[in-house]
Amino acid sequence: MMRVLSIRPRQGFVCAGLAPVLLLLLAGCQPSSPPPQQAVPEVSVITLKPQTLDVTLPRLAQLESSREVKVVARVSGFLEKISYQEGALLKEGEEMFVMDxxxxxxxxxxxxxxxxxxxxxxxxxxxxxxxxxxxxxxxxxxxxxxxxxxxxxxxxxxxxxxxxxxxxxxxxxxxYTTLHAPVTGLSGDALQREGAYLNSSGDSAYLSYVAQIDPIWVNFSISQNELEQYRRLEQEKLLITPELNQYSFELVMSDGSLYPLKGKLDFASPIFDSTTATFQVRAVVPNPDFLLRPGMFVKANILGGKRPNAILVPQKAVIQQGNDQVVMLVNSNSEIRVQPVTTGNWQGDQWIIEKGLKGGEQLVVSGYQKVRPGMRVKALHYLPPDRDAQSAQPSPPMTTKP
Missing domain, CATH: 1.10.287 (Helix Hairpins)
Known part of the structure; x- marks a missing residue:
C-alpha cells in the first residue's frame, strides 16, 4: 500500500524571503525630503537723490607770458656791456645792455x-x-x-x-645806447656778446626779451562737440552759467597740488581753428611769487557752472554692454531690473547721468556680478571703501510713487 507524502513549506523561510521586498515597498511609500533652499544673494545699494552740483570742467593747459617784449637796439653801434644776469627776474627800467x-x-x-x-x-x-x-x-x-x-x-x-x-x-x-627792461619779468639769454656790432635795421639788433609772468596766461582749448554740448545743456536748463559768464578756475600742478590762487577767463577766440578742430580759450591768474613759468603744463579746472537736479552714480556701478551702458536697480519687489543709461562728464569718481535715471531708485553698486534680471535679492546699504570695517545694514523698504 502506497503512502502519499505531503510537503509543507517552512513558514519561517517564506517570511525571511519576503522581508527585503517589504522593506523596499515601505521605503517607496514614504514621502521624499524637500531639496535645500538656495540663499537669497545680497547686493549693496544706494538710493539715488537729485542734487545741485558745482560743475568742474577739467582741461589740460599750457602757461604763457602775459606780455613778452623783445629788447631791440634802436641805434647802430658796438655793444659794450651786458649788465644783467641772463634768466634772472628784472624790474621794469633795470639796465640790461650798454652800447658805445x-x-x-x-x-x-x-x-x-x-x-x-x-x-x-x-x-x-x-x-x-x-x-x-x-x-x-x-x-x-x-x-x-x-x-x-x-x-x-x-x-x-x-x-x-x-x-x-x-x-x-x-x-x-x-x-638809446642804454637798453633797459621794458617790463618786470623774466629775462632771456643775450643773443649778442660784448664787442658785436649792432645794426639797428638788421637781425643783430635783436638782443633778448623780457617775459612778464605776473599775471600769467593759461591757454587751453574746447572742441566743437563740447561747446555744442554745453549750449544744449544750457538751453535744457541742465547747466546754469555764472552771471555774465564770469567763470573762474583753479590750477592743479603736475604733482597734484592745488595752486593757491584762482584766476578768471580772459578771452575766448570767436574763430574756429580748423587744424585742431577747437576753439582757443585764455585765462589769467595772479602769480606774485613767480611759481608759475611760461611753457609749463598744468590742469585747469573751470569753475562757476552749476548742474541742477543732477544724478550721480559711482563709476563702478555702470556696466558696459557693447556700445551701451546699463545699471542694475532693485525694484519694490526686491527684484533686479536692468536700466539703460546715458552718462555725461565725471564728477570725481562718479558719473553724471544724462538719461535713464530720475532719482529715488535703488542702485546696485556691488554684488551685481552674481545676480541676473528678475532675481530676488537682499539689498544692503552700500558703504564706501573707507567704511568697509563697519557692518552692512539692511536697507529700509523702498517706497514707490503711485
Whole structure:
C-alpha cells in the first residue's frame, strides 16, 4: 500500500524571503525630503537723490607770458656791456645792455654847437629888426629894408627850431645806447656778446626779451562737440552759467597740488581753428611769487557752472554692454531690473547721468556680478571703501510713487 507524502513549506523561510521586498515597498511609500533652499544673494545699494552740483570742467593747459617784449637796439653801434644776469627776474627800467656812447656824445655836442650858432644868428636878426623898424616909421629907410629884416629874423628863428630838434634827436639817440627792461619779468639769454656790432635795421639788433609772468596766461582749448554740448545743456536748463559768464578756475600742478590762487577767463577766440578742430580759450591768474613759468603744463579746472537736479552714480556701478551702458536697480519687489543709461562728464569718481535715471531708485553698486534680471535679492546699504570695517545694514523698504 502506497503512502502519499505531503510537503509543507517552512513558514519561517517564506517570511525571511519576503522581508527585503517589504522593506523596499515601505521605503517607496514614504514621502521624499524637500531639496535645500538656495540663499537669497545680497547686493549693496544706494538710493539715488537729485542734487545741485558745482560743475568742474577739467582741461589740460599750457602757461604763457602775459606780455613778452623783445629788447631791440634802436641805434647802430658796438655793444659794450651786458649788465644783467641772463634768466634772472628784472624790474621794469633795470639796465640790461650798454652800447658805445662816444659817437653819440659827439653828435650831441655838435648839435648843441649848431643850436648855439643858430641862436646867435637869431639874436643878430632880432637886433637888426629893432633898429630898422623905427627908422622905417620915420621914413629914414624903405619898406623893403623892413621886410628884409623881418624875413631874416623869421629865418633865424626857424633855424633855431631845427637846431633844437637836432639836439633832441642826438640826446634821444644817446639815450638809446642804454637798453633797459621794458617790463618786470623774466629775462632771456643775450643773443649778442660784448664787442658785436649792432645794426639797428638788421637781425643783430635783436638782443633778448623780457617775459612778464605776473599775471600769467593759461591757454587751453574746447572742441566743437563740447561747446555744442554745453549750449544744449544750457538751453535744457541742465547747466546754469555764472552771471555774465564770469567763470573762474583753479590750477592743479603736475604733482597734484592745488595752486593757491584762482584766476578768471580772459578771452575766448570767436574763430574756429580748423587744424585742431577747437576753439582757443585764455585765462589769467595772479602769480606774485613767480611759481608759475611760461611753457609749463598744468590742469585747469573751470569753475562757476552749476548742474541742477543732477544724478550721480559711482563709476563702478555702470556696466558696459557693447556700445551701451546699463545699471542694475532693485525694484519694490526686491527684484533686479536692468536700466539703460546715458552718462555725461565725471564728477570725481562718479558719473553724471544724462538719461535713464530720475532719482529715488535703488542702485546696485556691488554684488551685481552674481545676480541676473528678475532675481530676488537682499539689498544692503552700500558703504564706501573707507567704511568697509563697519557692518552692512539692511536697507529700509523702498517706497514707490503711485
Amino acid at each position: 656812447k662816444r659817437p653819440f656824445e659827439a653828435q650831441l655836442a655838435a648839435a648843441k654847437g649848431e643850436l648855439a650858432a643858430a641862436e646867435a644868428r637869431l639874436w643878430t636878426a632880432e637886433a637888426n629888426l629893432k633898429r630898422i623898424r623905427p627908422l622905417t616909421e620915420a621914413d629914414a629907410m624903405s619898406q623893403s629894408d623892413l621886410d628884409q629884416a623881418i624875413g631874416s629874423q623869421r629865418s633865424a628863428q626857424a633855424a633855431v627850431y631845427a637846431a633844437r630838434a637836432k639836439v633832441d634827436s642826438a640826446r634821444l639817440e644817446l639815450g
